[in-house]
Amino acid sequence: MTKIAFLTDQHISLTQDNPFLIDTKGNFLALWNHVKNQNFDAVFFGGDFCYEKGDKEVYQWFFDHLATAPFPCYLIPGNHDDSVLMSSVFKGYHVDNDYEMYYKKVIHDIPFIFLDTSKGHMGESQWLWLTKELEKTNDTRMYIVMHHPPVLAGSTHMDSLYAFKETDRFIKLARAHKDKLITVFSGHYHLDRMVTFENISLFITPSSYINIDPDAPGFAILKTQKTGYREMVWKDGLFYTNVVSVL
Numbered sequence: 001m002t003k004i005a006f007l008t009d010q011h012i013s014l015t016q017d018n019p020f021l022i023d024t025k026g027n028f029l030a031l032w033n034h035v036k037n038q039n040f041d042a043v044f045f046g047g048d049f050c051y052e053k054g055d056k057e058v059y060q061w062f063f064d065h066l067a068t069a070p071f072p073c074y075l076i077p078g079n080h081d082d083s084v085l086m087s088s089v090f091k092g093y094h095v096d097n098d099y100e101m102y103y104k105k106v107i108h109d110i111p112f113i114f115l116d117t118s119k120g121h122m123g124e125s126q127w128l129w130l131t132k133e134l135e136k137t138n139d140t141r142m143y144i145v146m147h148h149p150p151v152l153a154g155s156t157h158m159d160s161l162y163a164f165k166e167t168d169r170f171i172k173l174a175r176a177h178k179d180k181l182i183t184v185f186s187g188h189y190h191l192d193r194m195v196t197f198e199n200i201s202l203f204i205t206p207s208s209y210i211n212i213d214p215d216a217p218g219f220a221i222l223k224t225q226k227t228g229y230r231e232m233v234w235k236d237g238l239f240y241t242n243v244v245s246v247l
């Protein structure tokens, strides 16, 4: 059995209050303390660690907490992060010539691709690397971790203003690999939602800050979903996942 948690969109500031007066540090710590006691094999972080923009002190705050974990943690940046600052605090991470931080990890024989969409799109080097990773594997399962959902997800506010800028390119790449089921774990939309599109299965995990009403014509807080983290389990050929609400 392989059991992994996914936490995302903490939006923490150490110096300023957010407009909704959410205890972002407290929310994260509630989830984190729960996750630390659940025997996970690894924990993924989906980006947007920082409130508005990348902050070295926020990354150091996370680094200090993550250093207490009994499992390995794997991180990607969001659009409210700075990949260069992140890679300077979290040891073992590197950026390429486009200042993007992407990599692959195999956990219990399950391959995971971690992408950097912090600019809302990906550089040519990252696209080339992703294309090669898809081409060179015979595995029919591909698991991708990225901040932005790679396809639209039915949120009026997010789809119209903050969607991934290269959805068509991602879909074209997925179509070139029809033999594979591409499972994507993302954050960014501040919503608990599952989306399928052709051979793409997308699981969006809610934020530990606020969640966004997908049906409102503009920005509105979604009060009917709780914050939480996603647990993902691979067992005896099955994969199952759900959001765990702790708060």
Ligand SMILES: [Fe+2]
Binding pocket: 009, 011, 048, 078, 080, 188, 190, 207
């Ligand atoms: Fe976010």
